[in-house]
Amino acid sequence: MANLGTGGADLIKSHEGFSLKFYGDPVGYPTVGWGHLITDTKKYTKNTTGNPKDSLLTQAQADALSSSLNLGYTSPISQSKANTFFTEDTAKAVSAVNKLSLPTGMSLTQSQFDALVSLTFNGGPGVLTTNDVKTMLAYKQIYSSFQGPRSKEENDNCSKLVSKAFSYDRNLQRRRNEEANLFCKGMGYTHKYPVYTL
Structure with a gap:
């Protein structure tokens, strides 16, 4: 956990x-x-x-x-x-992300986990069941535990999948782009397609 x-x-x-x-x-x-x-x-x-x-x-x-x-x-x-409330409120989102079923042998980095918790904290646990999030999480190349290397095409696919997964609630574009950047932090791919552009 x-x-x-x-x-x-x-x-x-x-x-x-x-x-x-x-x-x-x-x-x-x-x-x-x-x-x-x-x-x-x-x-x-x-x-x-x-x-x-x-x-x-x-x-x-x-x-x-x-x-x-x-x-x-x-x-x-x-x-x-205020600190206690924050811990209690984020605990629900943390629990929802911990319950995700990831492909066998794959695990989220701390940054990926944090980005998904932020998305869930804001959008509710249902956001994790959207097709775009499920498609991203099913793609093994998205994880640092993927036994790479990733091809240029695979890196590009990762970038696109992240952009789509974090394109949730148009009013929060800046927040969603920051979450997507955090998700890509330290990975071989980047958040090069701003949310809502694909």
């Missing part, structure tokens, strides 16, 4: 935004820390900028929410609570 590495954690955190105070996410659901969903039963101001400060709940709203849900905490939370 692999764990999330620093590269993956840093990538996720850099895209999630961060706030110790409760804020509305892009749908308006109250959120805290690095995108930790408090509940999906109430809505507040939607975040349209990606900056949590632009959709903060008032202290009265936060206290009322905390009380109505019996949270045992209110806004602002402590840094250690």
Whole structure:
């Protein structure tokens, strides 16, 4: 069982935004820390900028929410609570990636694992069952454990498969390209086809 590495954690955190105070996410659901969903039963101001400060709940709203849900905490939370939430939230994505069935004898590098955890953290575990992700994972040449060398054509196929697998949610192009770059890190192939171009 692999764990999330620093590269993956840093990538996720850099895209999630961060706030110790409760804020509305892009749908308006109250959120805290690095995108930790408090509940999906109430809505507040939607975040349209990606900056949590632009959709903060008032202290009265936060206290009322905390009380109505019996949270045992209110806004602002402590840094250690934010760290705990992040660990708990990423654990679901880590577990989903660890459950992937890879071709016999193949294993993911730490960077590949982290890139898939970031994708899953953001898109949910269902993203791992898309045809593009399944096709990429079935291609033995994608792995560092592949007993190479890879031909130029195989390297090109790897690049194309990675681009397609990470072409998920057009609104998050920068994040998806960073995940694809991380997936290719240290491999003989590169992320030369930006997501959504194939």
